[in-house]
Every structure is written in structure tokens, then in C-alpha cells.
Amino acid sequence: MLSRPTRTTLAHTLRTLALFAAFSAGAAHADATLDRIHQRHKIVIGVILSGPPFGSLDPATQKPVGFNVDLANDVAKRLGVDVELTAVQPSNRVQFLQQGKVDALIANMEVTKERAEILSYPPTPFEEIGGALITRKDSGIKTWNDVRGKPVCVSQGSNYTKPLAEQYGAQVKAFRGQPESLLALRGNNCVAAVHVAPTLRLLVARNPDWKDYTIPVSNDLIPSPAVIWVRKGETDTQAALEKIVQDWHRSGWLIGTERRNSMQPSQAVLDLHAKYKAPGA
Amino acid sequence: MSAPAQALVDAIGKTGLNYSFVLAPDELASFLHGMLVTLELSLVTALGSLAAGVVLAAMLTSPRAALARPARVFVEVTRNTPTLVQLFCAFLVVNMLISEALRNLGGNPLTPFIWSAIVISLHKAAFHAEALRAGIEAVPRATLEAAQSLGYSRRQRLWEVQLPLALRFALPTLVNNMVDLVKMTTVASAIAVGDITYASIMIWTQRDNVLELMILILLFFGALTFAVNRAGQWLEIRLRMPGYGH
């Protein structure tokens, strides 16, 4: 196709372009995020709007509502800045944070080893979330082991991909987001779908369209701490958010917000509330 | 394999490109499998679209309105709507309806791969059909009349006179369409067919090494389209008829 000299020219050009891109991207991150937030008087937070209770669009006002949204609004209020909510997908949330498109992520992202390597987070979690499995009532899937060798739908970028593939031997099929994954489940392209438990529980409980579906397994997959994510090395932002999260637990605001969004606070959250409420904490 | 591979990855790593995913056996396997699936899908859709294109072209040039009109409507709708939207309509909507209907009869056997193959083949078939139709209509009338006077039926005329000449006339356009087809197989990644794009997405959402994977994908498709172009050129030379066209 291309002669040797032109191929080398091409390789050099690509590398230069890549370095340029990396350099420009680096230049955008060089400012301390917290300074920029206060300077612009605005924080951009990425939230996931894949469905209640975490986030959805109110059809009447076309505005985002849900647990993630409430947390994001409160973070901004406590920092004394305006908030700009950006809807993200599991497939692009990490890129959006790395590129600087959002300053923080409140996007159903639990702590995993791989994520901790490339991003930072305030150590106190705001919830403990695990994965639930939704399947048809007559599919014959009763435990996590029943998915061995069968196709299971998840979102691209989900942290349930690894345990499902490695621990339970399932054939994982990842879609752009939770809505597409659930549609594929209804189209019989997988026997089950695995997403964050609170969303699936609400779906099965409330939505008449899903009356033939059930969550057969009572224990969740890898319940892990859900935290707010920031870019690696941003210690100021991390410390500011840590203070906010601890305050949420201390004042009990978090539990109240969960109840308002029809969520059942997990044992971990109740424990953290008790821990921070105790004098001297 | 790991020691020289590790050395290579480290050497490339000095330029700032992170290829460490090659050292993880499951990720490397899924990437290689992705390449294989892309090749499979390209081959299946190439043959499928040609077959469907010939049928559509025959219908388009038929004097019977009952064949020509639906074919024309199909060609217009398929050419003027995006492949991704067609794929979603087929996979997320039609597939769901079929599943509901077939639920008691043993379930829906159509996999995402089959749906991608069907949608992409039909989409490109519309373009092939237009090119072949132009080729069929370019056959000199004298040749057709001569064939008719020799007792060829309409079907024989189509199959033995018009199509071979139309194929040679439309070959450059068909080869261009095939190159487009190969590039179009990437949309299958949206419905979780494990092609090279999908495998790359799965890797970069965990490792954040988009640029490195992009380079590999671009090289792969560059090689593939080069091969298709070459095959087209070889075919053109083989099928050349002295005195006709070129």
C-alpha cells in the first residue's frame, strides 16, 4: 500500500499528533481543579441517568432527578458554587473525567483495584452498592453459579464484568448503557442482566412492563463502597469532598436523601452514620 | 512469549504509548478474537450483500410493477437512513417482538451477529442494486434484441447476458461499496458483537489506553481495505472483456 518512506512518515506524524494531543490535555489539567472550580464559581459533576433511583429525567420538566443528582447538588451547595450536571455513560465516564470534561463523578462507580490505579477518591464512601441479577421468572437461574456459560448483559465499563467472567464463567455482553442492556435482555439476547441492585429492585417492584422478571438471588455481587471519583493526584479536591461526605453521614442527611429517593440505606451507611455521630469522631 | 513481549512493550512504552494490555492473556485473546470476528462479519456481509443486491437489481429492472415498486421503496428507505438506526430498530425492536412471539415455540435463535449480518448486508445490497441497475440498463439494446431473437427467455437474458455485463460495468463501484462494507462492520460493536471495535472498547474502559488501541485498529482496517482494493483490481483484470467498456 504505502512505500517504506511514506509509512515511516505516517508513523512519525501519528506520534507527533498523539504527543500534541497528550500535551494539550496535560496543559488543561495542570491547574489545580479546586482553584478552577472556585475561579469559575462552577463545578461540573458527571452523573448517570440510567433510571431511578440513582438518576433519571423527570418527563414533565425534562430535568435530571434522583439520588446522584441530589448528591451533586449538595456538593456544589456546600462548596458554595453553582453546579453543572453532565450525563455520563458507564462507557465514557472515565474518559470524561480524565479529559477534564467533568471535575468529579457521582456515577454508580464502586471502588476496584483497576479504577484506584488511574483515579483518586475521597476515602469515605457514600453507599455500598452491589450488583443484582434480573432474569425472566421461568429462566431457571436461581443462583450466581447458574450463569456459567450463558450470555449475561452488562454496561460497558461496569465493574461486574470481571467477576462475572472470571468467577462465574458467564459470557459477558456489554452495551453502551443500562437501557440498551435491558432491551437486549428483553430481546432474549442474554438470559440475565447485571446492574446496580437498587435500580433493578425498583424496576421489578414498580414497573408493570417488567412483571415477568424477577431478581432470584438475594445476595448482591461484590458489594463495594460507592465513592465520588476525581482525577489522580488532586488532593485538594479530594480533601474538600471528603469533608462533605463525612458531614453527610454525621448529619444524617444521606439517610434522609436515600429514603426520599425510595432507596433502602445499606447496613454500611447506617454504621457510618453511627460512627460519625458518636462524639469525638 | 512473555519475556520478549515484555521487552517490546517496555520499548514502545518509552514513547508514551501503553501497550501493557498485550501482556494480559484474556485481553489479548479477546482482541485477537475481535479481529477474527471482524473478518468473519466482513466475509459474510460481502457475500450476503452481493446476493441480495443481485436479487434487488433484478426486481428493480423488472417490468412488473409488483416487483419493481416494493424494491424501489426498500432501496430508498435503506439508502436514506443511517445503518446504526436500522441496526437498533432491528435488534432492539424487531428482535424483541420476535422473542415475545416465539417465546412458547422455543425462543429466538437470532444472535446479534446474525442481526448485524442481515442489516449490514441489506443496507449495502441497496447500493449494489443501484450500481448493478445502472449496469443492466447500460447493456446495449441491440445485444438484448439479439438474445431475444435467439430464443432467450427474460430470466435467461438477465442471468446470462445482462448480469455478466452489468457486473463488469459496475465493478469499480462494487469494490468501493465492499470497502465501505468492511468499514461499516464496526457498527456491530453497538450491539455487543465481539468485533475488533467492541474488544477495544472493553479494554479501554478498564485501562484507559484509547490512543494505543486506535492505532492498532486503524492499521488493521488499513490492511483490510488494502486487501479488498487489491482483490478488486485483480478481479477487474480477470473479468476484462476486450472491446467492452474499458
Add this chain to the structure above:
Amino acid sequence: MAIDTLSPPAPRERNRLVALASVVAVAGLLAWLEYGIAQGTNNPTLAALVTWAPALGKSLWVNIEISLLAIALGTLAGLLLGPLLLSPVWIVRVIARCYVQVFRNAPLLVLIYFSTYVFPFEIAIGRHTLPFSDWFKVTLGLALPASANFAEIFRGAIQSIPHAQWDAARSLAFSRTQVFRWIILPQCVKRMLPPWMNLYASITMATALASLVGVHDLLDTAQVASNTVARADFTVVVYFTVLGLFFAYCYPIARFTRRLEKRYAFS
């Protein structure tokens, strides 16, 4: 026995039939929608569709914007690149050909992922920052193959002008640039128009891929709507509405292109 005719129905009659059929189909669809709206709350699917219709219309405009900007940028770049492909300087020719090869052979989806995830989110020039919103990145991602394709179209048009015209013009003491500007280029414009419009149609359809990288375009809005309403029949209706909206935009362009092709066929 049926008459064994050699020719298909006359083209003009065929096009009129298709036009009539599509008008009848669209009118039927609108009538059904009107009936449904008149019925009011009896059909929740139609009510939901009416609620979401403005959002769908607005997001179709996002797709159209991306396509218009991408083709504009691509055409400008292609106009500069086309002559470079025929430059007498060897290295210039080679670089231009490389660019065209790379961006014509790369799948559009891969280029869109590339531009979204590799380009930075904003560029700092001195004290000012130039924001790159995600739809603009998709526009750039589409402008690249548009420019490569248009450069090829331009080159093809230039080369289709008979060489005799160049020779005649040179013999009349026109300089190379003058030949290009006054004789070749005006003729090229007419020849480039139909392939350029085909390019625009394919770019418009490629804008649907923007939904895969998070741009809030028509397809993404349809997915959000289908997820929020969470009814199976509404999902069916909204996806086919998206198909219909794209068709309603692209089909007139295709028809207009065909008219142009016929008009310029023998000029």
C-alpha cells in the same frame, strides 16, 4: 401469454409513483397521530410520543448542525488538499495522498471514538481556553474523512477535464494558476456537485454514530425517552420515529441530487 417487453416502466412514471406513495404514507401517519391526539389520554403511547416530540425535533437539529458544520469544514480542507494531490512537487503529493488514504480507509465510528477520546476537552491558548464540546469533537471527527473524500472528488473532477483544454490555455499564455482559476475550476464545480451531495448524505447519516459517544443527538434522545417511559410499545414507536425523521431529512436531498445529476449529465 404476457408480452415479453425489453424495457421497464418509464422512469418518470416510476418516480411519480414513489413520490405519491411516500406522500400518502406520511399523510396517513399524520392522520393517525391526529386521531390519537384527539382521543387524548386513551392511548398513553401516543400521549408520550406527543410529550417527547419537541425534544426529538430539537435533537434532530443537533444532528443537522453537526452534518452542516462537518461538511463545511471538510469542503474547505478538501479544496486546499485537492490541488496538492496533483502537485508537481513529489513530497507534497505523497503527504497529501497519505492523508487521503488514512482518512478514507478508516471506519467512521473509529474516527469518532478517536476524536472524542483523544482530543482534549479544551485547548489553552495563552490566557484563553477554547472549549471543545463533545458535539464539536464529533464534527471534527467527521470533517476529517469528509475532507479526504472531497479532495478525491476534487481531484477526479480536475482530471476529468480534457487535457486539451490545459494545452490550449497554456498556448494562449495563461499561467498555470490562471488556467486553474479561470478555466478548469468553473467546469469542475458542476461536476463535483452530485458526488459532493452524496458525501453530504453519507455524513448526515454518520452523525447518528454520535449517540454512541454520549452526544445528545436524536438517537440518544430516543434512547432516553424509551428508558424514561419504560413501555415496550413506546420503544417500538420511538425508534421507528427516529428512522422516519432521518428519512424525511435525507430523502429530499437524495432526490435533489438525482435531479442535479440528470441536469449536468451531458454538459
